Amino acid sequence: MGITQILFWILAAASLLSALMVVISKSPVYSVIWLIVTFFTISAHYVLLNAQFLAVVNIIVYAGAIMVLFLFVIMLMNLNKETEPQKNRWLKLIGAVAGGCLLVVMVAALRDTDSRMAQLGSGNIGLIQNLGAVLFKEYVVPFEISSILFLSAMVGAVVIGKKEDSKVVDIAGDEAKRRVAEARESMGV
Amino acid sequence: MKNLIALIPLLPLIGFLINGLGRKHLPKGVVGIIGSGTVLGSFIISLVIFLQGNFSATPIKYFDFINVGSLQIPFAFQVDQLSTLFLLIITGVGFLIHVYSTSYMHGEKREHFGRYFAYLNLFVFSMLLLVMGANYVIMFIGWEGVGLCSYLLIGYWFKNIDYTKAAKKAFVMNRIGDLGFLLAVFWIIAKIGSVQYEDVFTAASLDKLTPSDITGITLLLFLGATGKSAQIPLYTWLPDAMAGPTPVSALIHAATMVTAGIYMIARSNALFVNAQVTNTVIAIIGAATALLAATIALRQNDIKKVLAYSTVSQLGYMFLALGCGAYTAAVFHVMTHAFFKALLFLGSGSVIHAMSGQQDIRFMGGLKSKLKITYLTFFIGCLAIAGIPPFSGFFSKDAILLSAFEHDKFLYAIGLLTAALTAFYMFRLLFITFNGGFRGTEEQRHHVHESPAAMTLPLIVLAILSIVGGFVGVPEVFLHGGERLGEFLSPVIPTAHHTISHSTELMLMALTTVIAIVAIVIAWMRYRNYKEEQNGALGKLLQNKWYVDELYDSVVVKPINKLGVIANHYFERSGIDYLVNGVGRLVNYGGRQLRWMQSGQVGSYVLLMVISMVAFFFLQFFLRK
Amino acid sequence: MDIRYYIFLSLALFVIGIIGVLTRRNAIIVFMCIELMLNAVNLLLVAFSKMHHLAAGAANPTAGSEAQLFVFFIMVVAAAEVSVGLAIIVMLYRNTHSVDINFLNRLKH
Amino acid sequence: MNTLILSALSGVIMMFSGFMLNTRTAVRTLAHILLLVVIAGTVLELRGTTLFNVDTKGMMVFDRFALLFTLVANICTLAYFALSSKDMERVGNNYSDYFALIFFILSGIVLAASFKSLLILFLGIEIISIPLYILAGSEKLNLKSNEASLKYFLMGAFSTGLMLMGIALVYGAMGTFDTTRMEVVGATPVLLTAGMMLLLFSMSFKASAAPFHFWTPDVYDGSPTVFTSYMATVVKAAFFIAFMRLFTDAFGGIGMQWKLIVSIIVAMTLFIGNITAVFQQSVKRMLAYSSIAQAGFMMLAIYSLNADAREGLILYAAAYSLATIGIFAVLIKMKDQSFEGFNGFAKQYPTIAATLVVFLLSLAGIPLTAGFISKFYMLKATVDGGSLGLAIFAVLMAAVSVYYYFRLIQSMYFKEGSQVVAVPMTAGFKYTLVGLAAVTVLLGIFPELLTNWLYF
Amino acid sequence: MIVLLLLLLPLLGGLVTFFLKEAKAARGWTLLVSLATLAVSIYALTTKSTNALQFSTGWMGSLGSSFSLGLDGMSGLLCLLTAIAYPLILIATWNSEYRKPNNFFGLMLLTQAGLIGVFTSTDALLFYFFWELALVPVYFLCSGWGGERRIPVTFKFFIYTFTGSVLMLIGLLYLYSQTPDRSFALESFYALNLSNDAQSWVFWLLFIAFAIKMPMFPFHTWQPDTYEQSPTATTMVLSGVMVKMGVFGVIRWVLPIVPAASFAWGDVAMSMAVIGIIYASVIAIQQNDLKRLIAYSSIAHVGLMAATIFAENKIGMQGVMMQMFNHGINLIGLWIVVELIERQFGTRKLSELGGIAQKAPALTILLVIIAFANISMPLTNAFVGEFMMFTGIWNSGVTQYNIVFTALAGLSIILGAVYTLNMVQKIFFGATNAITTNTHDIRGNEKLALGIIVILILAFGIYPQPLLNLTDGFVDNWLKEVSISNLGVN
Incomplete structure (x- = not known):
């Protein structure tokens, strides 16, 4: 050995x-x-x-x-x-x-x-x-392709991470807020 | 000739169509004339054929009814001696009853009157088909057709639900027999490949059929006959069938339709001759039916019911004859029976007519003076049926008893006993009805009158026939070269040769006559002045017809209903359908149960995935090799 | 070194990762365990790369390098995944103040 | 290659359009135009014109199968855009980003359809998955959406781990990532078998085949309905195409090793998908389970792996995607997304109800619809492969599926609803649906319109 | 080309109907189309040119299928039945009001197209298409215009039938996979020579589908409910024509293709049929609902046809042919009466009816004739068929229980009389009650429809030979295909 x-x-x-x-x-x-x-x-x-x-x-x-x-x-x-x-x-x-x-x-x-x-x-x-x-x-092609991956991850991080703009209040948003409140209540948080 | 023969059934059919379609518009007179006239026409044609002696043993084919491969069933007629005899009886008696009906049914509304005659004509048409058909299928068409007409006519007064029930009962019981008939036909087709009489009978004599085939076929045919001709065990419909108008009872349920079974067996004598087992069965059932019905008739109080049971009993006689191989005697009795039983029924109709619909003899009595013609003819009928010489019944009944004596002494004894009972109950009926004091209501007393000529004339004609009808078959012992009927029928029915000496024959005749007279005398003594009878145990049993209807109800009808209820409720709903729906429910239940897997927990999802992976790996590497 | 030891080692690491996923409730730790699984794969790939390189010998001097590049791509993807994954976890935390995956059962059946 | 590059570029353009364009209508129009360009590029390539000359070093192959599926996916995406892109507005603020993500997914789909190397497969699947994680969670203030996103992400990453381990083991056995160079001589190495199985599991996960389907109902249910629509249709079909390509190219030769397991997976998928769907009260969740059930049928193509299966899978992808996109598009407009919510729908919207009937019949596999003919292809392939029992099981389960699809028809047509059940729908929406229904029927009667493209 | 015309008339006519918003227009147009179809079908039966009776064109060639239609004796007969049925139904229900009549009549015509397609297609895949095409519109008809419990009942019907048909699809696919030329053509299927095991599989796969459609005991439970809940016009189609699809399917798609299995399983199938005959008859006696009664009676009748098919001989098959046609006519007649009664009295319960004969003699007479035809009274059309079928079973050379089967099946003659006469008695006879006291007799159009039916009943009862001649050649060929000597070595 x-x-x-x-x-x-x-x-x-x-x-x-x-x-x-x-x-x-x-x-x-x-x-x-x-x-x-x-x-x-x-x-x-x-x-x-x-x-x-x-x-x-x-x-x-x-x-x-x-x-x-x-x-x-x-x-x-x-x-x-x-x-x-x-x-x-x-x-x-x-x-x-x-x-x-x-x-x-x-x-x-x-x-x-x-x-x-x-x-x-x-x-x-x-x-x-x-x-x-x-x-x-x-491996240049996959290398380039992985850039798409990063682009999407980048966009994703923006979409997910950006705080919801409170100025744009639409029905769905209100609805969602109400649901969040309900959910928090139900979970005891 | 061919067209002329075709006219025989066609005329009543035309009458049916005219009366049926025009029942609302034609006046009653026209309906009556068309109804009776068409039958008269048929009668005349039949008579012409009879007189010309223009019989055809070969079928006269009109068109192919069914023609498939090797099986050919033509629509064909066969007018030989036997058919002609029946044609004459049917159209002759039928005509008289049509005439009688024009008066008897006169109170009906116009359209119902038309309907009635349409039915009657349709019946005659079917009956003619039955006897004229050259093969079993055509016979079956008529066979079912008369059943249909019987159904329609029994239920003629359809407002009364009991009448329609009686009609239904008649039809269903007939159908039981019909199934036997049909099965026999299938058997014949399977073995012989044809239903033409000539083929079948030739094949029967050529021993194409094994003994078991012949026994089976004949037994099934006999089953058919028991239905149509009201024999044990299928006789109970006939008394109920009295729900129909009285002329209908006379025509269908006495003179013609119920004798179809006898016709069929006589027609198939070539088959039956070789079927010993069947013949024994027929003889026994015939004798038993004759006795049973006669006992029941002893204690019936409805005038038509008595006659109905008497009919059943007489039909039993005929089957006894058939069972003993005396086909001619049976046919002979059919003929004489047609005369005197039609007479009796029409006579009873006249009585009922006079009594404004009253049928219970306990509320009649003393009608002798008021209904002279009716009484007289009725009396002749009773003498005929009781077998008093020289009335027609004597000869035919005697021929039957003779052959029974030849055949089996025990059956003869039953026949003799039945003859005594017959004489007794018929005269009981006569005496209660016509003698003694009037027991009806005051209203009826005023109303009682002799019937119009249209009704009495047929009575008179039939009475004459009842008297002289027997002479066509006077036995050889009285008249050398006698038995003209047997000779006439011999091309169809081989003549039987009696083995009994003339002296014995005469002794037997005397015995029969004496017994009948004794019975009449007893009846005279007991019922001359009728009073309310006290029924003993036996009397009750008889009055209730041996409880046979109740027995059938509890042994056949109720179990089938019960079976239906069980099948419908338990098997169908809770069984099959439950299973079918159960699959749906199972799917639903499965859907609900499978949801536990969908717990919403990532951990358990992954756990299930890992477990399945382990299972798959295990399967892959260690189980499948 | 016998390749089987590498296989077993990697499998062990991999399964430890899986067990972590199965037993932990903290979303971040679950995620970390998944990263551990990826690293087990990486290790195995590198080992295989060297094995095939040895097998190919002088005939193909670059044999096996594709596996190492694959590992490189796995790292790339993992990095992207981490950015997205952590963003999601943070978003959830913002809404519920919890990263407990057992709270994730509003959706079931 | 055209599609890959064009869609990636479109994604980039859409990323920036958020800054450049002021109105959402403009964004939407731009997205449509870009998609049309992408489709044009695909068609061009299908006709033999390649705009970009890129040497992939044998890692990708743009054969007719790949191109045709890409076209189908693009066209389904177009239908999806036409019907549902307006409804994305209601999800959140990042309107243009959603389009960008979808374009990235499209380029991932191209990779998944045309890979020849396991590396490209891995990248393709990740490029599809990562935007999906995001889209699932895009309704940020909705806890259901959050939850769906995290569940999807965690389990997706887990299955990625499985897939990578599988790739590693396969590589260990074969020494290459090239799927076309995996001929086995003699006994199958255990490494290959184990790797193949791990790949099978992870692909089953992506394609939501039981028992790896658990994420599907939750994620489909929790995600914003607009994106569920896309996830459940085009994306799922793409995973199946990748699945099929992988197993045809790499493991076609060792069929004996996996036929049994795949048949078990098929049976379980059909069973669980159909049986569980029966009990659902929400149409959305029912569609989620139905997508599992449909996946069971698509798995039959994996099981059979013959020419019929290839044609059938393309057809299935088209039939299933078109019908489901159509139903989802209407579902988004509904006020109440349970079955009761559809009561009386046919009275208010007779035309749309009729198109929905066509879609549902197609999903249930009633003849004269594309759904039937694609199921027919699958069954044909299976029976040809000698698996009568599996085919019988599949059709029995298809009969079960009638149960829940027809419940929707019953609600729409034969039950009374009181108030207005849906938000207003435009004429364009209506005609697009009618067009989709027409295509569904047309493909049902003349499937060769599509399948012949594979050969000429 | 005639055969294509026969199919296209109702198909295109039906599609057009959907756009006729006016009730009268839709109804009139439908009648026009159905009369045209009748004319074409009669022309097709009388034409001598065999070319006109075949049509084939490419369609789904890559799947081994083609758009092939053909009209032989049996399909000709059944198309004639379909074509006769539709005008009769339309005339009889002329006064019925329907919600959205355009949809109703459009679906009716589509059903007709499906039926004609089923009867004429000579390609398995095409057959399956039409099989479903005949089913789906019926689903909508029953669910949309039916009775109170229509939704669950129709649903059950649909799923039940659909399950059967998908099993059939698998059977057809298996057959296809065995053909050397990879073809769905009927000839290719007939040319197959499968192993005994394979035949058994295919037999059951196909047979169950057809047994459900017929329906045959114990697959029949959908039927009474469905008949009860469907709108009567649809019930007429269902029971008059559509059950013949099952019988037709067994004749065309089972026995000639898998003769050995049909021979081997014939006894089982016949037993099922015979049990069904008795069972359904006994249950029919218990029914209080007119529609259910007729439904069970239909099960019994169809059971007899099914049993006879497996007897595999000429006379029996000719009987089946006759009965398929005549049973359809008779049942439509019965349903017309049911429709009349239900519309007039608002009930179908036998216990609530009675005494109608006094007020409606024409209706009574027509129904009594049809009822007696239903229990195969001689000189009505059904007698010939039943007689031949019984003869066929008794003479069957392929089963050793022929006599038992005949005798047991024969019980239906008795039981049939019981329930039919019960029905007649309870509806028409006796005294009137509160419900029936204001009965009016039938109107002109109904009289016309029933009159035509009665004329057909009597005409074919007295002179059935034209119908027999029509199918004679077909039956001969068929027997050659199924004969045991044809089985070869397996």
């Missing part, structure tokens, strides 16, 4: 542990932190697999941008306390068992996969320059 193997096992254990902690942690903030830890371990896996570009992007985009956004929202909502009401214990158990079954079944099924090797440490396809070349030669 070489150093890489040992590193793999350690990282695997770390990522599983931190992932579990995401699920288990009572406080949303802790969950976020543990998720960031998980991302870091996964980035480490990337490094181990010599996929440096992805390792970097993962940290920058995921751990850096996305998770901070999450954290930001949680803070904004003041959800850092253990405000989450507990779900029915049985339902939780059933959920966990069901998930466990899925894992067992899939692992049992995929156990028969051919034992093939993944190249660790070496191989240079994961380097920025090589990936970039492929991206802009072969």
Whole structure:
């Protein structure tokens, strides 16, 4: 067993542990932190697999941008306390068992996969320059297409996030407001 | 000739159409003339055929009625000796009764009068079809046709719901028999492939039919006959049928229609000759019916009911004869019976007419002096039916008893007993009605009068026929080379040869006559001066007709109704329909129950998805191999 | 490294994500668990990429790179999704002051 | 390619039109014009003229099937615009953005219809889904809309996760994302099977096939009705086209592996969709369940995967979308959206009621409507595939579907309603509906008008 | 081309009717169209040119279907029935007022087009189209213009029938998938030689659809309710003509296509039919509602036809042909009377009627004739058919229970008499009551319609041969298709 193997096992254990902690942690903030830890371990896996570009992007985009956004929202909502009401214990158990079954079944099924090797440490396809070349030669169309995705997400964020203009009051809006009031009442909020 | 023969049934049909369509517009006189005249025309044509001896054993085909593949059923007539005899009886007696009716029904409204004659004509048409048809299908057309007319005429006074019920009963019971007839016809078609008499009878003699075929076919045909001719077990409709106008009872329910069964069996003698089982059954049922009806007639007080049961009893006689193989005797009795029973019915009609509709003999009495002609003719009728020589009934009844004696002594004994009872109840009727003091209301007493000529003339003619009618069949023992009727019919019905010596024959005749006279004397003693009778247990039983109607009601009618109620209510509504609707309800219920899955909770949705994924994976990787 | 270990690791991470979705009620955490599932996929894809690269050998020097690009696209999409998703959660929070998904049961049956 | 680029550009233009144009009518007119341009582009491409020369490196294929479906989707969108675009005004303020999102969805539909690489499939489905999450929640002050949006988003993201895992496993087995290069020699690798199944589940989710359909009724019910209309029709059809393309190209060869499971899914979908729809009181929710039921029928095409199924699916997409868009368009105008709300409708709006009858008959699969002929294609494909039992089950469920479709007819025609039941409808609206009904009948009598385009 | 004309006349005529807002115009136009259809159908039966009786043109070619119509003996007879029925119905209901008459008459004509299409189409898909086309307008007719419980009842009827027909669709599709030339043409189906198992499947798939339509025990429960609730004009079409669709379907689309299964399941089908005959008759006796009574009587009659079909012999089949036509005529007659009674007295309960004969002799006479025709009195049209059918069952070579079946089915002769006479008695005889005391007799148009029916009843009762000749050739060919020697090795 070489150093890489040992590193793999350690990282695997770390990522599983931190992932579990995401699920288990009572406080949303802790969950976020543990998720960031998980991302870091996964980035480490990337490094181990010599996929440096992805390792970097993962940290920058995921751990850096996305998770901070999450954290930001949680803070904004003041959800850092253990405000989450507990779900029915049985339902939780059933959920966990069901998930466990899925894992067992899939692992049992995929156990028969051919034992093939993944190249660790070496191989240079994961380097920025090589990936970039492929991206802009072969994958330029999907790259452009993803811009549509971003455009729509952008529009979406505007549509959803923009506060409803109170000047434009139409029947449907009044109706909606009334319904919101009713809903709040009914939910006891 | 062909066209002339076609005219026989067509004339009454034309009469039917004219009277039926013009019933509102034609005056009663015209209706009567058309009604009677058409039948008279038919009678004359029949007479011409009879006198010319122009009989045709082969069918006269008019057109194809049904012609499908190998099965050919032509619309054809066959006017042979047997048919001609019946033609004469039907048209002759029919004409007389038409004439009688013109007077009897005179009180009816114009349109109903027309309707009545239309029905009568239609009946004659159907009856003629029945006897003239050259195959079983044409016979069946007439067979059902007379049933229809019987239905219409019994229910003629349709305002009275009981009358229409009686009509319905008559029709339905006839239909039970008709089903037997039809099944027999199907059987014949299946085995022989034809319904033409000549084909069927030839095939019967050529042994194309197995004994079981013949037994089955003849039994089914006999079932048909029991319906039409009011034999056990289907006789109960006939007494109820007296709801119709009296001339109708005379024509249909005494003289003609009810003898259709005898005609049919006599016509099919070639089949019946070889069916021993059936013949035994026929003889037994005939004898039983004769006795049963006679016992019931002993204690009936409705003048027409007595005559009705008497008819049933006499028909039983005829079947006894048929069962004993004495077809000629049966036909002979049909003829004489037609004369004297029509006479008796018309006579009773005259009495009822005189008594303003009163039918209960307990409220009559002493009419002898006021209704002379009626009394006299009625008396002749009674003598004829009682079998007093030399009236017509004597000869025909004697022929039957003779063949019964030949055939089976026990049946003969029953026949003899019935003869005694017949004489007794007929004279009971006569004495109660015509002798003693008048027991009706004062109003009736003033009203009582002899009927008009249109009614008495037929009575007189029939009385004469009742007297002399028997001479066509005087047995050989009295007249050498006798049995002219048998000879006449021999092309159709092979002549039977008696095995009994002349001396025994004479002894039997004497015995019959003596018994009848004794019965009459007893009746004279008991009913000369009628007083209210005390009914014993047996008397009550008889008065209530052995409770057969009640028995049928509880054994057949009620169970079928009950079955219908159960089928309708439980099986149909709560069973099949419930199941069908149940599918709908199940869908609805399922729709409601399935909603639990749609709990609105994202968690449970995902959970269900994950569980199904596990299940699918499990199925994919571990179950299906 | 045997690819099966990567498969098992990824599946484990993936299922942990699923269990999180199943057991948590906070919409944001549920969403995070989904992100965890995506990361499990990413890891697996990278492992497969290296496996196929190894298998292709010198014949195809860029073999396997498409999987790494796929991971890149997954990250792109995830980012877009997060922006929309968080916007939705915030909108809901504005209306109900809660991010509990169990409150989301006005629509059922 | 024309459609993809034109619709994406149109989306961008619509994004900015909000600033440029003052009136909503102008926005709407612009949207219609742009859509017509898109349609023109599609038709041109179908006739062989490509305006943009883009090398997709084999990641997309614009064959007749893809193009024809794109055209159908565009035309259905046009019908949708014509009937319902005015009603979007009532949803919220971002009128022009809604159009932009719909144009983005259209470009996603193009991707979903013409992908050859799993990457494009993934992108296409996301490009369709993300605007839908937004549209579902566009009625911001309505809690139902919020809820629908979040539910849709969470579950959609979850299924995206499943799909990605599936893609990863498939990639692990085959070493490529190209759907046309997945021939299996010898035994099927378990990785491929597992990946295929995960893809099957996630596609079933998108197409709302049971038991992955749970989001459908809630989301369709909660979303603003105008957008439900689009979601339930064109979008769903697009998912099916993608579904079909994926399974034809990538997994057609390993049919033995998934036929059983797909048949179970078909049966469950038909059963749950139809049975649950029976009990609904709200027409909108009934239509949501009916869309699940119809999905069951469309799944039959996935099950059969033959020429009939391809023709049939296109027809089905057209028939189902046209009819449902028509019904939704009227539903939006109703004051009370339950069945009772339609009482006496036929008396007040005889023409519109008649067109609704045509649509409902089409959905129920009564002959002489496009709905029948498309169901017929599906059944034909299934029976040809030898699955008599599945076909029998399907038609029995179709018989159940008559129950709830005809309830609406009963309400409209045979029950008495007291007051005015709907907001006023314009003559143009009426004639558009009549036109749609005419197309429905025309396709029902001459389906080859559409299907022949696949071949010439 | 004649056959196309026959179909197009009511179809286009019906579509035009929707736009005739004026009640009189719609009614008159409908009568005109239906008379024209009658004329064409009579011409079609008398023409010698066989070319005119066939029509085929491409349609849905890629599906293996074509627009093929053909008129042979049976379809000719049934088209004639349809064509005769419509003018009769229109004349008889001339005075009935309908809400939105244009829609009513338009739907009626569309139904007629559907019926003619069903009878004439020689392509399975086309057949199915018309099958549904005949059903959908009836749904609207019954739901729109029917009685109190019309909505649920019609709904049940529709779903029931629709379920049957979709099963039939699957059967047809399966047959199609087995044809070598991938065709829905009737000849291709006839040429099929399926395995016994496949035949059994197809048999039941198709047979159930037709059994529901007939309706046959135990699939009949929709029928009494529907007849009861439908507007009478529609009921006339339903019972007079539309039930023949089921019988027709079995004859044309079941037995010749799956002869082996029909032979194997014949006994079962016949048993169902015979049970149905007795069952329906017994229930009919219990009915107090005139419409329900006639409905059950119709079930019994149709059951006999169904049983006879499976007897598979010439005389029986000819009887079925006769009876299909005559039963239609008779039932229309009965319904006309029902309509008259209901319109005049506002009730159909037998217990509330009575004594009408005194006030309405013409009506009474006509009904009595029709009633007796209904119980197959000789010299009425029904006798010939029933006689031949019974003979056919008894002579059947394909079942060993022929005698039992005949005898049991024969019970309907008795039971039929019971309920029919009950009906006649309770409506017409006895004393008048409060409801019937102001009875007036029938009017001219009703007399005309009933008179025509009575004339037809008697004419075909006395001289049925023209009808028999019409279908003779068809029956011969049919027997060749279904004969067991034709089964080949399976």
